[in-house]
Amino acid sequence: MAAEMRFAKSHEWVRPEPSGLATVGVSAYAVAALTDLVFMQLPAVGRRVKAGESFGEIESVKAVSDLYSPVSGEIVEVNAALPNALETLGKDPYNAGWIIRIRPDNPTELDTLLDQAAYDSLVKSQPH
Amino acid sequence: MRSAARWQREAGSFRQGSYNPANAWRFARRSSDQRPLPVLFPTNPRHMSQMLLQTPLCGWHESHGGRMVDFAGWKMPVQYASIVDEHLATRRAAGLFDVSHMGRLAVQGPAASAWLESLLTRRVAGIEPGRVRYTLITSDAADSGVAVLDDALVSRDVDAADGTPRLALVVNASNREKVVAWLRTKLPPAGVTLMDRTSDTAMIAVQGPVAIDIVCQLCDPLEAAQIRQLGNYRATTATVAGQPAAVSRTGYTGEDGVELIVAAAAAVPVWDAVYAAGASAGLLACGLGARDTLRLEAGMPLYGHELRADSDPFAIGLDLAVNLEGRSFPGSGRFAALRDRPAGRVRVGLAFDSKRSAREGNSVWHGDREVGVVTSGSFSPTLQRSIAMSMVDRDVATAGTALDVLIRDTRQAATVAPLPFYRRLAKAPALQP
Numbered sequence: 001m002a003a004e005m006r007f008a009k010s011h012e013w014v015r016p017e018p019s020g021l022a023t024v025g026v027s028a029y030a031v032a033a034l035t036d037l038v039f040m041q042l043p044a045v046g047r048r049v050k051a052g053e054s055f056g057e058i059e060s061v062k063a064v065s066d067l068y069s070p071v072s073g074e075i076v077e078v079n080a081a082l083p084n085a086l087e088t089l090g091k092d093p094y095n096a097g098w099i100i101r102i103r104p105d106n107p108t109e110l111d112t113l114l115d116q117a118a119y120d121s122l123v124k125s126q127p128h
Numbered sequence: 129m130r131s132a133a134r135w136q137r138e139a140g141s142f143r144q145g146s147y148n149p150a151n152a153w154r155f156a157r158r159s160s161d162q163r164p165l166p167v168l169f170p171t172n173p174r175h176m177s178q179m180l181l182q183t184p185l186c187g188w189h190e191s192h193g194g195r196m197v198d199f200a201g202w203k204m205p206v207q208y209a210s211i212v213d214e215h216l217a218t219r220r221a222a223g224l225f226d227v228s229h230m231g232r233l234a235v236q237g238p239a240a241s242a243w244l245e246s247l248l249t250r251r252v253a254g255i256e257p258g259r260v261r262y263t264l265i266t267s268d269a270a271d272s273g274v275a276v277l278d279d280a281l282v283s284r285d286v287d288a289a290d291g292t293p294r295l296a297l298v299v300n301a302s303n304r305e306k307v308v309a310w311l312r313t314k315l316p317p318a319g320v321t322l323m324d325r326t327s328d329t330a331m332i333a334v335q336g337p338v339a340i341d342i343v344c345q346l347c348d349p350l351e352a353a354q355i356r357q358l359g360n361y362r363a364t365t366a367t368v369a370g371q372p373a374a375v376s377r378t379g380y381t382g383e384d385g386v387e388l389i390v391a392a393a394a395a396v397p398v399w400d401a402v403y404a405a406g407a408s409a410g411l412l413a414c415g416l417g418a419r420d421t422l423r424l425e426a427g428m429p430l431y432g433h434e435l436r437a438d439s440d441p442f443a444i445g446l447d448l449a450v451n452l453e454g455r456s457f458p459g460s461g462r463f464a465a466l467r468d469r470p471a472g473r474v475r476v477g478l479a480f481d482s483k484r485s486a487r488e489g490n491s492v493w494h495g496d497r498e499v500g501v502v503t504s505g506s507f508s509p510t511l512q513r514s515i516a517m518s519m520v521d522r523d524v525a526t527a528g529t530a531l532d533v534l535i536r537d538t539r540q541a542a543t544v545a546p547l548p549f550y551r552r553l554a555k556a557p558a559l560q561p
Contacts, residue, residue, distance in 0.1 A: 036211045036417075038507040038514075039483040057536075059485060061211045061507050062417055064536075 007119035014070040036061040037086040042078040077101035183228035184395035200301035202229040205415035214418035215509040221410030222336035231304030232325045233297040239319030241293045249450045260361040266459040274459025275437045278303040330395030335385035342406040369401030382426025427548030433503040440466045444475045473519040479545040480514040486533045493532040
């Protein structure tokens with residue numbers, strides 16, 4: 001089972017916690033590209049998601065983006081303070097900017113995601 | 129499952145076949161995977177079609193962090209660092225806009241005034257040099273009797289050396305070719321020449337409470353005084369940063385300011401000079417994103433959204449753009465009928481309590497009854513909430529009426545609000561609460 005942070009190609013990150021839960025957020029690269037964040041829609045606690053399924057949305061002045069769950073499981077916590085403090089995503093996307101916590105159905109699912117090195121390569125290869 | 133692609137299409141599109149997020153935000157789809165993998169970020173300008181037109185300032189935009197998109201066939205910046213920062217800079221200090229993509233047409237000749245007046249919804253034959261008017265351009269449409277081709281600014285320059293009148297039209301980038309084609313079909317065999325000066329010239333807007341101050345720093349004292357004394361919708365000529373310029377006190381932001389028209393070769397020196405002169409005052413370069421949020425707050429229509437080929441100008445609140453008294457133009461009969469027998473939906477503002485934005489095409493509801501459609505919507509940096517313009521049934525158009533807007537799968541509460549949402553104060557650049 002992956003012990004460190006993993007990334008989805010859609011730029012969400014997921015980190016397994018000692019508790020067995022997985023914390024999910026969006027990468028610094030994603031936040032920097034979105035700019036002008038104005039709204040975030042969080043899911044209800046208790047909702048189940050599949051890997052790749054949208055669990056919420058984040059809106060900037062110009063466009064709306066889905067947030068995709070990197071793993072399948074049950075959403076057990078959401079960062080309720082975040083939608084009113086979206087600047088946290090820019091300041092601390094990997095800790096205070098966490099978005100949801102999931103109880104994963106299958107912890108080995110994380111191994112299918114990109115590790116830090118692979119994600120960094122993906123970011124470098126982005127047209128910019 | 130809600131598709132990100134569908135939402136991206138709904139969100140913030142300039143409908144003029146131009147800034148479509150589906151173009152600007154790239155989606156990758158692997159053959160083995162039916163799901164789109166959304167990549168959240170704008171496409172690289174290097175991947176953009178090499179057929180896009182470029183203003184003389186394109187290189188400046190790219191080297192200053194401009195996120196470039198295809199807008200009406202032009203490579204234009206939608207933002208540099210932050211749309212909100214650019215918007216607020218324009219409200220509080222000054223914003224610098226490259227609007228060279230807009231069409232600039234010159235009409236000249238002994239018969240020019242009478243001819244052009246016969247094709248516009250406003251009079252121009254009797255206006256004096258330096259006067260600017262907001263007008264619509266219409267053509268006859270067989271089925272409906274009228275088609276609105278564009279909204280435009282028409283102005284009269286100083287007469288030519290031989291005493292014949294010279295007029296100028298500034299049209300939307302997306303409508304330039306259509307308008308030129310239409311006007312050419314109506315040209316008489318002699319007495320009028322029509323020239324498209326878009327590629328010979330550039331247009332730069334400087335907008336905001338200190339915009340005039342900044343531009344005047346780049347003129348000699350006499351011309352600076354003339355610019356300061358310019359009334360709204362008036363124009364003059366001046367030498368700005370050593371370059372000849374047409375200077376009009378017009379804009380698309382709701383702020384005071386000017387639009388400068390210069391020769392294409394003068395664009396970069398004038399832009400650089402304004403940018404440098406404005407730096408200490410807080411001037412920021414602004415892209416199309418801020419241009420849209422600013423005009424939305426000011427309640428100004430955008431062709432393709434509030435104004436369309438089949439629009440009733442009176443229902444949109446553009447009564448002042450249509451002068452029917454003792455004159456005619458293509459479609460004037462139909463417009464007179466619309467004025468005399470109002471029917472159909474009308475334009476209203478919608479104010480939301482949340483920051484979730486309605487976008488063009490979202491449906492508007494009064495209880496279980498669908499009563500309208502959103503024509504433009506966005507977050508308002510000045511009001512710190514979302515706003516929209518929409519066409520709604522007349523019986524729900526009263527200010528204060530509670531409506532719902534269906535934004536993706538959720539109903540969002542909104543209140544009918546008078547337009548404009550923002551009006552600048554005469555002296556102090558305070559923001560509305």
